[in-house]
Amino acid sequence: MKTTLLSLISRPLNLVLALMMFLVLPSCHDEVSSTVTYRTSIPVYLEMSTVRASDIIIEQGRELDNPGKIYIYGDFLFINEPNKGIHILDNSNPASPVNINFINIPGNVDLAVNTDILYADSYVDLLAFDISDPRNIKQVNRVEDVFMHMYSNHATNTIITWKDTVMTADSDMMWGWQGRWGGMWMAESSDASFSGNRGGAQSYGQGGSMARFTLMSGHLYAVDEYSLRVFDVMQEDDPKHLKNIDLGWGIETIFPFKDKLFIGSNTGMHIYDASNPSDPKVMSVYQHITACDPVVVNDVHAFVTLRSGMFCRMGVDELQVVDITNLYQPTLVKAYPMLNPHGLALAGDYLYVAEGEHGLKSFNVEDVFNIDKNQLEFLKSMKSVDIIPGPKSLIVIGPDGVCQFDYSTPSVLKPLSCIQVKNPVIV
Numbered sequence: 001m002k003t004t005l006l007s008l009i010s011r012p013l014n015l016v017l018a019l020m021m022f023l024v025l026p027s028c029h030d031e032v033s034s035t036v037t038y039r040t041s042i043p044v045y046l047e048m049s050t051v052r053a054s055d056i057i058i059e060q061g062r063e064l065d066n067p068g069k070i071y072i073y074g075d076f077l078f079i080n081e082p083n084k085g086i087h088i089l090d091n092s093n094p095a096s097p098v099n100i101n102f103i104n105i106p107g108n109v110d111l112a113v114n115t116d117i118l119y120a121d122s123y124v125d126l127l128a129f130d131i132s133d134p135r136n137i138k139q140v141n142r143v144e145d146v147f148m149h150m151y152s153n154h155a156t157n158t159i160i161t162w163k164d165t166v167m168t169a170d171s172d173m174m175w176g177w178q179g180r181w182g183g184m185w186m187a188e189s190s191d192a193s194f195s196g197n198r199g200g201a202q203s204y205g206q207g208g209s210m211a212r213f214t215l216m217s218g219h220l221y222a223v224d225e226y227s228l229r230v231f232d233v234m235q236e237d238d239p240k241h242l243k244n245i246d247l248g249w250g251i252e253t254i255f256p257f258k259d260k261l262f263i264g265s266n267t268g269m270h271i272y273d274a275s276n277p278s279d280p281k282v283m284s285v286y287q288h289i290t291a292c293d294p295v296v297v298n299d300v301h302a303f304v305t306l307r308s309g310m311f312c313r314m315g316v317d318e319l320q321v322v323d324i325t326n327l328y329q330p331t332l333v334k335a336y337p338m339l340n341p342h343g344l345a346l347a348g349d350y351l352y353v354a355e356g357e358h359g360l361k362s363f364n365v366e367d368v369f370n371i372d373k374n375q376l377e378f379l380k381s382m383k384s385v386d387i388i389p390g391p392k393s394l395i396v397i398g399p400d401g402v403c404q405f406d407y408s409t410p411s412v413l414k415p416l417s418c419i420q421v422k423n424p425v426i427v
Helices: 005-024 048-053 184-188
Strands: 035-047 057-060 070-073 076-081 085-090 098-104 111-114 117-122 125-130 138-143 151-153 158-170 213-216 219-223 227-232 240-246 251-257 260-265 268-273 281-287 295-297 301-306 318-323 331-337 344-347 350-354 360-364 375-379 386-389 394-398 401-406 414-420
Touching (some): 070 394, 076 111, 111 213, 213 251, 219 251, 227 251, 260 295, 295 344
Antiparallel strands (some): 057 098, 076 085, 111 117, 125 138, 151 158, 227 240, 251 260, 301 318, 318 331, 386 394
């Protein structure tokens, strides 16, 4: 008889299956079962024609349910509610932010602001809103079919999205389960990164390190899991989709610095020269072990957090410091172990690291070879996912809400305010 590789494999497999069947067959003994209630996401299919036919409604300010992105522009704080829309708060006094209104935007994940024009995705479309009067917002444009990766069937105009739901299951079915904040949330809620640049007379807002939208030199850049999309926004209320640039798989975040774009992926950091803003060119790719990967930079170093988790493959938990003095040959300087780092923020010589459910850490990073010896604080009660070092406050978002701190003395963060959420989720 001819013995095949398949038959050799199937023999022990059959024994395992038989043993499993024996273990799960009903017996004559009483059994005690337990159940687990958890939040997850289920696929939903929609027709974009129906979505576009629905009005974008500006509602009164309402409670946060499941916060996603944070973004600041002038005295206003924007908080994304994944797939639902954007809260706008008057943050002129960070100790007492005032909820003004909510823009109901189906399928919204990202946002950025350019000279009083708010850009926001709605599934496969890019919307533009005039927010010169945040209490009287008007939609001014819709660019259709620019985020084509969401189509499950373009011919039938059908997209696939995900809906949060609460489910109950036998505890035995929950082996290895992790909460949505362990991975998928990061793919859906990466904020527009810091953009202190100006394109001519344009002024841009500021966001966190988990960016998928960012602005630079009169252009909007948006990344999905595979590509970089380039938009001309020199005329702010009339964005024009110019091109897509293939980046490979596992793309997660984008961070602008001067005329360069630093793009984080599951496998490394891509550096693009955007001195010609309509046609960015790759300079180099710094590779690391497969892991979730946001990045922030200064003139000399890139600071990269690597995180393990269900959606981060077999990643490690560490902070990597990369020398970028030669942008064509970035090199690892040193790696520091972390607990489960998510987003991060750099303010001068001070680095703030969101450690997920473990809290918020701060470091003096002037000496990149001794960062571990220069930890300033570890706020274990501040569950955190991303951070904005704003002009008035350090803004931290986590599963329990959005908190602001006075960080004028970097070694001692002073709490100013916290906006709690109705339904905290697991990090």
